[in-house]
Amino acid sequence: xxxxxxxxxxxxxxxxxxxxxxxxxxxxxxxxxxxxxxxxxxxxxxxxxxxxxxxxxxxxxxxxxxxxxxxxxxxxxxxxxxxxxxxxxxxxxxxxxxxxxxxxxxxxxxxxxxxxxxxxxxxxxxxxxxxxxxxx
Amino acid sequence: xxxxxxxxxxxxxxxxxxxxxxxxxxxxxxxxxxxxxxxxxxxxxxxxxxxxxxxxxxxxxxxxxxxxxxxxxxxxxxxxxxxxxxxxxxxxxxxxxxxxxxxxxxxxxxxxxxxxxxxxxxxxxxxxxxxxxxxxxxxxxxx
Numbered sequence: 001x002x003x004x005x006x007x008x009x010x011x012x013x014x015x016x017x018x019x020x021x022x023x024x025x026x027x028x029x030x031x032x033x034x035x036x037x038x039x040x041x042x043x044x045x046x047x048x049x050x051x052x053x054x055x056x057x058x059x060x061x062x063x064x065x066x067x068x069x070x071x072x073x074x075x076x077x078x079x080x081x082x083x084x085x086x087x088x089x090x091x092x093x094x095x096x097x098x099x100x101x102x103x104x105x106x107x108x109x110x111x112x113x114x115x116x117x118x119x120x121x122x123x124x125x126x127x128x129x130x131x132x133x134x135x136x
Numbered sequence: 137x138x139x140x141x142x143x144x145x146x147x148x149x150x151x152x153x154x155x156x157x158x159x160x161x162x163x164x165x166x167x168x169x170x171x172x173x174x175x176x177x178x179x180x181x182x183x184x185x186x187x188x189x190x191x192x193x194x195x196x197x198x199x200x201x202x203x204x205x206x207x208x209x210x211x212x213x214x215x216x217x218x219x220x221x222x223x224x225x226x227x228x229x230x231x232x233x234x235x236x237x238x239x240x241x242x243x244x245x246x247x248x249x250x251x252x253x254x255x256x257x258x259x260x261x262x263x264x265x266x267x268x269x270x271x272x273x274x275x276x277x278x279x
Contacts, residue, residue: 012265016262
């Protein structure tokens with residue numbers, strides 16, 4: 001199994017769940033049930049980050065293919081990125097369920113942790129791209 | 137990149153400055169129009185329209201890089217090439233046009249276009265996703 005074939009399919013299909021979240025959010029905004037400002041803010045942040053970061057992951061996999069990494073490293077880096085995206089955007093949803101305004105919660109911790117995973121995955125890609133450029 | 141995908145990509149890049157123009161319009165409304173700042177629903181939907189137009193057009197451009205590698209018939213490839221940009225027009229159009237009036241307190245019926253756009257995007261995503269997974273299987277069978 002090639003990581004740069006399987007992982008993009010995972011991202012593309014995950015985007016459908018982001019659409020489902022957007023459908024729910026539109027319902028809240030246009031009056032069918034109210035979330036309140038605090039929850040609405042974090043729902044929007046979770047929805048927007050999930051969508052944009054999954055598009056980033058699709059670009060990421062295109063570039064991952066251009067590095068000289070072995071399939072094992074590609075699996076690791078790509079999975080690290082996807083796990084980071086789930087945690088970073090998922091944390092916002094945990095926060096709107098558990099958190100209080102102006103206070104950190106398990107959700108914001110998960111968001112920060114996810115951001116670190118994303119940063120690590122991006123660093124691995126950057127090193128791989130620079131390395132392959134030197135060899136080529 | 138196939139010539140077909142390159143053609144669509146070129147059109148998308150030419151369309152993209154309209155998103156910039158929309159962003160500039162919203163910015164000047166936010167700064168200079170007190171009425172706009174008071175209508176929360178209109179702000180929410182226009183911000184959503186601008187954001188979805190930008191992100192979905194970028195997603196369309198990325199999808200074009202993947203569709204040429206997918207195991208799909210040429211007809212299904214065209215479904216993918218057209219579904220993403222069509223959705224990127226329908227959904228933002230719904231967000232903008234459903235609250236054109238500055239006094240709007242609820243969106244008009246055009247908001248349902250947003251759901252149509254969502255379904256069109258889902259069709260594109262599912263088709264592309266399936267095409268990418270099938271590629272893996274045929275590559276293994278050939279090997």
